[in-house]
Amino acid sequence: MERRRDDSNDEVSVKGPVGEGSRRVDARDKVTGDAQFAADIFPSGALTAVVVRSTVTRGRVVDDNFEELREMEGVEAVLTAEDVPGENVVPVIEDDQPALAESTVRYDGEPIALIAVRGRRQADQIGDLIEVEYEEEEPVLDPQKSLQENSPEVAQPEFSEGGNLFTRLEIDKGDVDRAIEDSPVVVEGEYETGYQEHAYMEPQGVVALPAPHGGIEIRGTMQCPYYVRNAVSRVLGLSLNRIKVVQVATGGAFGGKEDVPSQLSAYAALLSHATNEPVKLIYDRREDIKVTSKRHPSTVRYVTAADRDGNLTGVKVGIYLDSGAYQTLSPAVLWRSLVHATGPYNVPNVKVVARSVATNKVPNGAFRGFGSPQVIFPYESQLELLAEEVGIDQVELRKKNILRPGDVTATNQRLEKSVGAAQTLERAEELSGWTETKREYSEWNSRHENVKKGIGVSSVMYGVGMGASAPILDKAGAYVKLESDGSLTFAVGNTEMGQGAETVLSQIAAEALGVRLEDVNMTEVDTSRVPDSGPTVASRATTMSGNAIVNAVNNLKPRIERVAKEILGCESVSIEDGQIVCEDGDESVDLDEVAGEMWLNNVDMAAEGWAEKGVKDWDPETARGDAYFVFSYATHITKVEVDTVTGKVNLTQHVAVHDSGRIINPTTAAGQVEGGAAQGIGFALSEDLAMEGGKFLDPDFTNYLVPTSMDIPDDMIVDFVEAEYPEGPYGAKGLGEVPLMASHGAVINAISDAIRARIYSYPATPEKVLKAYLDGE
Secondary structure (H helix, E strand, O other): OEEOOEOOOOOOOOOOOOOOOOOOOOHHHHHHOOOOOHHHOOOOOOEEEEEEEOOOOOEEEEEEOHHHHHOOOOEEEEEOHHHOOOOOOOOOOOOOOOOOOOOEEOOOOOEEEEEEEOOHHHHHHHHHHOOEEEEEOOOOOOHHHHOOOOOOOOOOHHHOOOOOEEEEEEEEEOOHHHHHHHOOEEEEEEEEEOOOOOOOOOOOEEEEEEEHHHEEEEEEOOOOHHHHHHHHHHHHOOOHHHEEEEEOOOOOOOOOOOOHHHHHHHHHHHHHHHHOOOEEEEOOHHHHHHHOOOOOOEEEEEEEEEOOOOOEEEEEEEEEEEEEOOOOOHHHHHHHHHHOOOOOEOOOOEEEEEEEEEOOOOOOOOOOOOOOHHHHHHHHHHHHHHHHHHOOOHHHHHHHHEOOOOOEOOOOOEOOOOOOHHHHHHHHHHHHOHHHHHHHHHHHHHHOOOEEEEEEEEEEEEEOOOHHHOHHHOEEEEEEEEOOOOOEEEEEOOOOOOOOHHHHHHHHHHHHHOOOHHHEEEOOOEOOOOOOOOOOOOOOHHHHHHHHHHHHHHHHHHHHHHHHHHHHOOOOEEEEOOEEEEOOOOOEEEHHHHHHHHHHOOOOOEEEEEEEOOOOOOEOOOOEOOOOOOEEEEEEEEEEEEEOOOOOEEEEEEEEEEEOEOOOOHHHHHHHHHHHHHHHHHHHHOOOOOEEOOEEOOOOOOOOOOOOOOOOOOOEEEEEEOOOOOOOHHHEOOOOOHHHHHHHHHHHHHHHHHHOOOOOEOOOOHHHHHHHHHHHO
């Protein structure tokens, strides 16, 4: 795989750790097996937790044998909703989801009781002894039918906008109906996406331990330790300062460990609190897939209008997201779908109505891209249809409409800083040899029947951070401490979950102080010791925690410089590579000597930093104004070969070009792009989680097909155009979510280009590809 950087747009030159492709600081521990994951924690005398789950999709619990189970040898506790000492709730955005169902069960696998036993073997066996009797009811499974007036109630009335409608959001800019009526070219389409499983390497898992003064300590795999602390505090009825949450090594997350760890931690904490013993709860793969959140299935209807030259005049969109039985993060996911529904394109007239709907299915939540992939597939498909209707090349159509500095988005946000969308499109066009490939493939397809070749493009934008939907969370704290030997320790509340954040933040800290990367160490994320840096979501960790670290170091440096100037006897100094140098002479001193002097003279060697990013002029009533403080952009181009006999798709090349501002670490950034592209390829082609009657048929990896190395093209080109963000740390902005977002649209468009027929639902399995090809002949 090829990795490149385009530095032609650089405005700021930085030296030192930032910009270097440094090896990951956590690499050795993970490669050698020294990293400690949740399953590796074995407290002395720990009990094993078992979650008793509903076996029906909708109904009421009428009888159980829990009293008998309490009398069994080796069973230390059996808890139901009546035994919850605090609030029976798993708080996310709304408080609609109970920790344990009281009587009504709303989805298959909903927790109704907790059991603590001694030993894994008894935990595996006790499931056969549990007896629960239900009064089953007809489940509500279709989101469209769920909205009908006569539909049975799934959503609790106090948490809905009427019936089973959880949330309705709208953007209305200009006069879209008039634009559609007056435009000479109009294309329409309805698009569907299904579930996508996170497929992280490490399943969910936590350990709860009794702590002093009646408190609880949680150690586990997670993205958001402060979310977990809040959930445990509320379910136990304890103050926040009695709850300590420590994130241990986390083997992947992709959004799946944003809200779900709050559930596991609440369960383990309840049992630990009841027994005063350590309790371990680790899901196996089948339980993890069956009951944890997924990407929201969607139905999206688009009408796209343009003039005869291909200039967009209006877009009208209806979005339906299947939330499942409880809201979890659905309001925020829906909001991002709403704001991103027109993509990185200039559209003067926009009407978007977005709805999240309650059904009797497992609740859906965060997944990389967070509501945007469900609208990217439609809007990029619509542009392909439009290009065909107008008779213009697909890339040229995008060039006509792509957002540039000074343009406004669907919410009327004027883009002024770090707008690299057009550069990603032009660079991807160049690297893929777009024009030559189109010509070559046209000639090939005219001569061959059994194998067709196609090329597809997709451009995206992504709002970095929480945006106007949750501005109170766009903040971060940092703590830095200069040790007496000149090394630097720093702490933030954002987590490393495989994405490389620990390395990137260490590079920023090293750059800010002027020391080597190996002289910097990030502490483990422990809510009793690190500041709340907001959730590790929304591609915000580099920007927010990075800025907080720089602020903390800047608060510390004057003390270092004051002592150094006293030692050197000069007026001004600078720090580089661990050396403090007189700017008005040749004298220098090692930082470790200065640090030792500071320690001897009782100089405060620690400092705190803070960063916050708000949005301006946002009107929630009209959805107008600045939705995010900055956007990241990308264009991907994919080349495919399609076997028209079997429908099998083979990717031959994938080009990924990103604008994520200054790239702090090109090696880890390229790895993010490659991994995200692979997830997008799976979303488009193979990942299909079959469900019947509200129950997943095969909650394992036997039939849920994630891409392997054989499915990813050997020829993958990754490039960066660095439109620096002046308010980010050293010009950086977010990257993590964007690669998945851009890749799947390029894949589906390449397939459609090859078979000359459009596919309207994901995944594009061989059966769907073959049917579309045969129907289009």
